[in-house]
Amino acid sequence: MPGTNRPCSEIGDFVRWDAVEGQRHPGLRAMHPVPVLMYHSVGPVPDRSRRRGLFVPVAAFGRQMALLRRLGYAALPISEALVHLQAGSSRRVCSITFDDGFLDNVDNALPILKKHGHRATCYVVSDRIGMTNAWSQAVLGACSPLAGEDALRLWLRSGMEIGAHTRTHARLTRASDGELADEVSGSKESLERRFGVPVTQFCYPWGDHDDRVVRAVRDAGFTGATTTRRGRARASVDPLRVPRLGVMRHHWLPAFWLKVHTRYGDRP
């Protein structure tokens, strides 16, 4: 394990360890699961914020993306990663997802993703484009700007994907049947009409879902949906209940590596 606090040599240490282990256990590669990473914001913590962990520093995000590339992961949008899982390829694949559609995903994360050749998915709240995440103000203490239409168009033009995250960031298990259909189908239709792209992926706000919600997501025509349940995705995964690995501000590179690349990421 790496024992240095110099970021560049840390990445090199992880890569060397991986090469040695890969030669000792070649079967490991064939069985490699797909880590689906969950981010919110990439950037500085706003004043008065009570949830500092949701803001991953830009430099840390850069090191994480560099490490994924050096380990040989192809970062695919979640729709393509799920297809890859079902196809059973031995290629190393991960997926990088961003919840809520913050402007800093485009301003800060996009240049780093492009630099490393990674492609990612951003889950957008369709009735809140260009506004703020005011739905969380009571919990977070501060709001952050969400990407507007132009920023999301740049995201799409750069080869990235958008998915739906309801119309208003609703708690779906508490919604009536009518509200549920409106939040789920309505967000898909709105995003597809506005951006002219198919929107096949969904993310449950707050991870809040049950069988009724999952049925509504399937009936709306989504082919994949991510949760906040921890774990790496395997071929047996239910594509409408995909687990993820949350990446937080306090996760230093060794913790990130453990989650993505070892069974530590599968522990509940």
Ligand SMILES: [Zn+2]
């Ligand atoms: Zn959310």
